Amino acid sequence: MNEITPLERRPEGGHGPIRRTALHDTLVSHLRDMIIEGDLPPGTRLHEGQLGEQLGVSRTPLREAIKYLASEGLVELVPSRGAVVKRFSAKDVKDMLTVLQALEELAGRLACETASDAGIAEVRALHDEMVRRYKAGDRLQYYKLNQQIHTAIVQLSGNAALADMHGVLQTRLKRIRFIGHEGPEKWAAAVAEHEEMIAALEARDTVKLSEVLGRHLTKAWERVRDSV
Amino acid sequence: MNEITPLERRPEGGHGPIRRTALHDTLVSHLRDMIIEGDLPPGTRLHEGQLGEQLGVSRTPLREAIKYLASEGLVELVPSRGAVVKRFSAKDVKDMLTVLQALEELAGRLACETASDAGIAEVRALHDEMVRRYKAGDRLQYYKLNQQIHTAIVQLSGNAALADMHGVLQTRLKRIRFIGHEGPEKWAAAVAEHEEMIAALEARDTVKLSEVLGRHLTKAWERVRDSV
DNA sequence: CTTTTGTATTCTGTATGCAGCATTTTCTGT
DNA sequence: ACAGAAAATGCTGCATACAGAATACAAAAG
Numbered sequence: 001m002n003e004i005t006p007l008e009r010r011p012e013g014g015h016g017p018i019r020r021t022a023l024h025d026t027l028v029s030h031l032r033d034m035i036i037e038g039d040l041p042p043g044t045r046l047h048e049g050q051l052g053e054q055l056g057v058s059r060t061p062l063r064e065a066i067k068y069l070a071s072e073g074l075v076e077l078v079p080s081r082g083a084v085v086k087r088f089s090a091k092d093v094k095d096m097l098t099v100l101q102a103l104e105e106l107a108g109r110l111a112c113e114t115a116s117d118a119g120i121a122e123v124r125a126l127h128d129e130m131v132r133r134y135k136a137g138d139r140l141q142y143y144k145l146n147q148q149i150h151t152a153i154v155q156l157s158g159n160a161a162l163a164d165m166h167g168v169l170q171t172r173l174k175r176i177r178f179i180g181h182e183g184p185e186k187w188a189a190a191v192a193e194h195e196e197m198i199a200a201l202e203a204r205d206t207v208k209l210s211e212v213l214g215r216h217l218t219k220a221w222e223r224v225r226d227s228v
Numbered sequence: 229m230n231e232i233t234p235l236e237r238r239p240e241g242g243h244g245p246i247r248r249t250a251l252h253d254t255l256v257s258h259l260r261d262m263i264i265e266g267d268l269p270p271g272t273r274l275h276e277g278q279l280g281e282q283l284g285v286s287r288t289p290l291r292e293a294i295k296y297l298a299s300e301g302l303v304e305l306v307p308s309r310g311a312v313v314k315r316f317s318a319k320d321v322k323d324m325l326t327v328l329q330a331l332e333e334l335a336g337r338l339a340c341e342t343a344s345d346a347g348i349a350e351v352r353a354l355h356d357e358m359v360r361r362y363k364a365g366d367r368l369q370y371y372k373l374n375q376q377i378h379t380a381i382v383q384l385s386g387n388a389a390l391a392d393m394h395g396v397l398q399t400r401l402k403r404i405r406f407i408g409h410e411g412p413e414k415w416a417a418a419v420a421e422h423e424e425m426i427a428a429l430e431a432r433d434t435v436k437l438s439e440v441l442g443r444h445l446t447k448a449w450e451r452v453r454d455s456v
Numbered sequence: 457c458t459t460t461t462g463t464a465t466t467c468t469g470t471a472t473g474c475a476g477c478a479t480t481t482t483c484t485g486t
Numbered sequence: 487a488c489a490g491a492a493a494a495t496g497c498t499g500c501a502t503a504c505a506g507a508a509t510a511c512a513a514a515a516g
Contacts, residue, residue, distance in 0.1 A: 022307040023469075024295070048498070058471045060288065063499090067252070067292045071299030073392065079250045080477060082498060096389040102334045106327065161324040161400075164301065165393045172389075251499075277467070286501045291469090308507055310468060 027057065027065035035074050035085055036174045042087035046075060073172055090228040093176055094221055100169045101217040103162060104150065108209035110157035111201065120201055123152045127198045134191050143177070149194065153201070153213075182223045189219065255285065255293035263302055263313055264402045270315035274303065301400055318456040321404055322449055328397045329445040331390060332378065336437035338385035339429065348429055351380045355426045362419050371405070377422065381429070381441075410451045417447065 034040045052062045066083045069075045075083045088096075130145035147170065154166045182190070193216045200209035262268045280290045294311045297303045303311045316324075358373035375398065382394045410418075421444045428437035 022305075024305070049496090059498095060470055060472090064292055064295045068295045068299045071296045077250075077252070080498065092388060095387040098338075098387060099331070099334065099389045099393060102330050103327070106330045110326075159323040159326060160320060161327045161397065165327060165397070168393070168396075169389065275467080287468090288500060288502090308468065 023057070023061050024065060024068075027055070027061055028068050030055070031065055031069055032072075032074065032171065035069075036171075036178060038175070038178070040085050042085050044085045045081075046083040046085070048082065072168060088172070088176070088228070090225065093173070093224065093228050096169050096173055097217055097221050100166070100173070101214050103166050103169070104154070104213040104217060105210045107154040107157040107159070107162055107166065108201075108213045109206050110159055110162070111153055112204045112206040112209055114158050115156040115201075119152075119156045123149060123156065123201065124198055126152060127194060130194070131191065134187070146190075146194075147174070147177075153197075156201075176224055176228060179227050186219075186223050190216070190223070193219065251285070251289050252292060252296075255283070255289055256296050258283070259293055259297060260300075260302065260399065263297075264399075264406055266403070266406070268313050270313050272313045273309075274311040274313065276310065300396060316400070316404070316456070318453065321401070321452065321456050324397050324401055325445055325449050328394070328401070329442050331394050331397070332382070332441040332445060333438045335382040335385040335387070335390055335394065336429075336441045337434050338387060338390070339381055340432045340434040340437055342386050343384040343429075347384050351377060351384065351429065352426055354380060355422060358422070359419065362415070374418075374422075375402070375405075381425075404452055404456060407455050414447075414451050418444070418451070421447065 031040075040046070046066055048059045048062060048066075052059050055062070066075060067077070070077045070083060074086055076086045077083055126145055126149050130142055130149065133141040133145060151163075151167070151170065154163050157163070193212060196212045197209060197216065200212055259268075268274070274294055276287045276290060276294075280287050283290070294303060295305070298305045298311060302314060304314045305311050354373055354377050358370055358377065361370040361373060379391075379395070379398065382391050385391070421440060424440045425437060425444065428440055
């Protein structure tokens, strides 16, 4: 929950090739973060004038970013009334996890078949780092690495469409997972599942990996169900 | 391949509750159709000034619609150069079909478990209508009903997220399927597969339905692979 | 004849302005 | 005092205007 701060514009006296990062992209990710991190809770009306002023941007690019997010499913467009941050019911979350499960099972299968050894090693590295963060009790970094690992496995599948769909759902769920702070024993269980995942991946055990990924998400539902 | 025509604005003297359909939605579907039907072939730059004039709309709502479609994956945003209609490689199409297959298998499973008898009857009705069109040799209507049936089955699953993801992929593939005109024997095979699908659904045979849907999409790849 | 550089044009990116709808507040009649 | 209507306010939706970047073209140099 941060303060709403103006967007960082590119430094005026910056040297080097003045890499003009498109405002559109910046705005989109900024708004996305604001929604995920709870600065804009579900149900909030996105007030164009006000929000634009806070971010230091005029209404036009802001509106374009909002339309983009609407297509992504993070906000809802109400005719003549602007945009509202979408609210997900418990069933919505469960449904999303069900689909995510199917997607990750597929990703696991494909990854075992097509991933390079180097790619698998990278995932292993992420995993080891995550375990370190877990042991250090660093929840935020653990959470981020956790997401990265799932994303990385999906990337290993080499299927762009799969990565797309997975990314959309992952984003929609980020907010939920962000608030879902499970207790120590569930947390330990989650880490253990991850350990199994990596082992299966390294052994290229298609069936096993698929199974663990599926189980992992079934449990994920139990871990977040009360937070919704 | 139609001419580019101005958007239909709502009739001036329309009676009844003047249902103000938002221009945004109209524009989005219009552009979507133009891309699917090939009026805007892959690689085409979406020229804001020109396109806006042809459609009778100013640049602002047009740009918003384009951003929306970009998020949907139909167009690509190139910084400082506007938007380009996305081009899908053969691998892209195959990847999309792979994911679609996983999603439809899931949908089939869920539909068998949760669909109402009335819902199944509706799908059956669509199917019968489709067979009629097939026998009449009406390709366009056959094609549309075909898509509707798949969408309907996904709807029966009662999983909104699943329907979303399926819809996005379905839309991206529409253009490919639109051009893919398979020969009579493959067409007949597709219809036969559909018949199996409906039968499995009516019998609520989870395994069978899942299997047929999967097989159907494997064959779909063979049917369109040459069109890509 | 080829290549390079300067200039002009075109298009995108952003800001602002105006009109219409929604909502809220205020006024009037009972 | 309360209900209904009318006015006023605020916001969205769309159009237009302006500034900066990219490209195309042309002229000049090698």
